[in-house]
Amino acid sequence: MNEPHGLLLQPIRPLLHLGRAALHFVFPPACPLCQADVDHSEVQPVSARLCGKCLSEVSKPRGNRCRRCGLPVGPYVRSDEGCPKCRSHKFRFQQVIRFGLYDDALRQACIRAKATTQFPLAAALANLLWLSEQLDLQAANVDVIAPVPCHWTRRVMRPHHAAETISRVLAKRLKKPLHRSLLCKKRLTTDQSDLPAAQRRLNLKDAFAVPWHSRSPTGKTVLLVDDILTTGTTANECTRTLLNAGAKQVIVAVISVVP
Ligand SMILES: [Zn+2]
Ligand SMILES: [Zn+2]
Secondary structure, three states: OHHHHHHHHHHHHHHHHHHHHHHHHHOOOEOOOOOOEOOOOOOOHHHOOOOHHHHHHHOOOOOOEOOOOOOEOOOOOOOOOOOOOOOOOOOOOOEEEEEEEOOHHHHHHHHHHOOOOOHHHHHHHHHHHHHHHHHHHHHOOOOEEEEOOOOHHHHHHOOOOHHHHHHHHHHHHHOOOEOOOOOEEOOOOOOHHHOOHHHHHHHHOOOEEOOOOOOOOOOOEEEEEEEEEOOOHHHHHHHHHHHHOOOOEEEEEEEEEOO
16 A cells, blocks of 8 residues: 555655755754654664653663553463453453553653644654554554544544554554554443443443444454453443454554553
8 A cells, every 4th residue: 555655756855855864954863752853863772752761761671561451460470361450351452562560760751642732742742652663562463453442522522642653553563454444432421540440341332333334344353442451341341343344363562551
């Protein structure tokens, strides 16, 4: 899909480079987290767009994690069937792929990435997820990528939807189709973070659907993308909806999981 565009852009590529250089001269590239100027000639490929200081603050040693819920587990613990923290949960998704834990600097970054103007920060965090978890993301062999949806009224109030921005980056990196509207949120619900764990599932019961105009997920492995995984209730309800619509399996990808 990108190839024809690439060929079309070939003759004007030098002009695009010149345009970008001029833009950087007038508006020097800044770190989307701390706004410090970023010297792109010094930036490591892994930093994507964050400055070196922010990159080191949000990045922790990768460590062993539970394949099923993404939480840290001991170095020799096998977690194919889950870890002590998630074994009692009836998660319908197969696996959680995540960049880090929702604490310290990464927590602040995830909160800020939700803001309307913070599209570049959400994209930078998505790039970090890709660069850190590329092997797992590729091994998942997904057919299609879909964001956890928000209700249309939220979209009107807040045009930037972090899950969608992260999905876009992952779709581009994995070279797989992004189905932005594979799922929709049928009704407005109370913010999950305002509710105790026991009420979260009830709050989201039948809240999601695969709309009639959407492409069918039948037989497909779906990469379901969100910014933060808290109790897993939202991802689980989306997974239930996708499986009921015929999806083969669902893998969840998030920037951070709440420890
Ligand atoms: Zn920074
Ligand atoms: Zn677990």
